Amino acid sequence: MSNHSEHVVSPKLYAVILGALLLGTYLTVQAAKVDLGRWNIVLALTIATIKMSLVILFFMHGKYSSRRTQLVIISGFFWLAIMLGLTLTDYTARKPEPSRSGNPPALAIHRA
Amino acid sequence: MHRTGELYGQYKTLEQQKETATLGMWIFLVTEILFFGGLFLTYTINRHQFPTAFGVGGNMLSLPLGFANTVVLIASSFTMAMSVWSAQTSKKKLVPLFLIATLVLGTVFLGVKVVEYKQKFDHHIVPGRNFDVTYCAKNPASVCGLTEKDHEDEIKEVREGVEAEGGEIALNAHAQLYFSLYFGMTGLHALHMIVGAGLLLWLILESRKGRFDANYNTPVENIGLYWHFVDIVWIFLFPLLYLINRHLA
Numbered sequence: 070m071s072n073h074s075e076h077v078v079s080p081k082l083y084a085v086i087l088g089a090l091l092l093g094t095y096l097t098v099q100a101a102k103v104d105l106g107r108w109n110i111v112l113a114l115t116i117a118t119i120k121m122s123l124v125i126l127f128f129m130h131g132k133y134s135s136r137r138t139q140l141v142i143i144s145g146f147f148w149l150a151i152m153l154g155l156t157l158t159d160y161t162a163r164k165p166e167p168s169r170s171g172n173p174p175a176l177a178i179h180r181a
Numbered sequence: 182m183h184r185t186g187e188l189y190g191q192y193k194t195l196e197q198q199k200e201t202a203t204l205g206m207w208i209f210l211v212t213e214i215l216f217f218g219g220l221f222l223t224y225t226i227n228r229h230q231f232p233t234a235f236g237v238g239g240n241m242l243s244l245p246l247g248f249a250n251t252v253v254l255i256a257s258s259f260t261m262a263m264s265v266w267s268a269q270t271s272k273k274k275l276v277p278l279f280l281i282a283t284l285v286l287g288t289v290f291l292g293v294k295v296v297e298y299k300q301k302f303d304h305h306i307v308p309g310r311n312f313d314v315t316y317c318a319k320n321p322a323s324v325c326g327l328t329e330k331d332h333e334d335e336i337k338e339v340r341e342g343v344e345a346e347g348g349e350i351a352l353n354a355h356a357q358l359y360f361s362l363y364f365g366m367t368g369l370h371a372l373h374m375i376v377g378a379g380l381l382l383w384l385i386l387e388s389r390k391g392r393f394d395a396n397y398n399t400p401v402e403n404i405g406l407y408w409h410f411v412d413i414v415w416i417f418l419f420p421l422l423y424l425i426n427r428h429l430a
Contacts, residue, residue, distance in 0.1 A: 101424035113420035145211035
């Protein structure tokens with residue numbers, strides 16, 4: 070009995086995704102060489118997130134998975150967002166901002 | 182474990198049986214996302230705290246090697262996807278070929294990683310008692326195998342780092358934090374690659390017996406999911422570790 074419901078992604082589409090991922094890698098390196106200030110990291114993470122989405126949707130067949138499996142995938146990132154988001158809200162709000170040199174107050178111990 | 186893809190009693194259809202396996206694999210991968218997530222969180226907090234030291238550390242990594250490895254790993258994800266396609270379309274002869282290609286690319290990645298780690302020992306940037314992020318700047322260019330220009334950039338950058346961090350001790354302390362995270366994160370990633378290589382080896386042996394086809398390919402599909410996940414981790418590690426301050430160099 071053959072499993073007809075299984076979605077088969079064509080090699081052509083896989084090749085397109087491969088090309089997009091390689092292009093993304095090239096772009097992220099080029100983007101890093103330009104000084105964009107705080108936007109460097111935003112751009113780098115945006116490109117990485119797009120690359121990740123392509124891998125999940127096509128290489129990992131996320132686009133063709135059952136709704137149940139898709140829910141599990143999304144839940145993983147939902148929990149990750151809670152972990153990162155809530156911890157960083159705390160870290161950025163609780164401690165005093167680092168001085169302009171980037172040193173935290175604790176560094177006085179090192180210098181003494 | 183079912184060897185031929187027959188229907189087990191607790192399932193109504195083969196389709197349901199397969200979906201259950203995929204779902205289980207994804208639940209495992211969700212725990213992996215959170216596992217690596219903790220390290221990414223640690224990285225973020227410390228980079229936020231010590232941006233200069235992280236920049237100095239990041240620029241000491243080899244961009245050509247990191248870039249090459251990213252390309253190699255992405256290519257291995259493609260060959261892995263192609264082996265899943267070969268199994269799904271019952272091209273039984275192609276399955277082991279694409280798996281072998283994946284294993285070879287994975288091994289190349291680990292080999293390049295070994296070369297990179299060796300460099301870190303030579304440059305005294307492995308956390309521990311011999312750690313000295315100023316080692317390459319203080320010694321002649323030839324000691325770290327740098328070109329004159331790279332050596333000058335290195336000296337300039339380390340000097341700026343010392344200034345910004347308020348002393349060499351502070352710069353070393355915080356650069357050491359960066360390299361601890363570098364080895365921790367790339368090390369855990371490499372460990373996943375080694376596990377993946379072992380799984381691939383098993384898949385290659387099984388697929389040569391012609392076990393995987395359109396009826397039954399769950400192991401190829403699920404080990405593929407694992408391999409792609411490890412690729413995704415690297416997609417984030419590469420910009421976060423290698424590309425922090427490249428516009429300075």
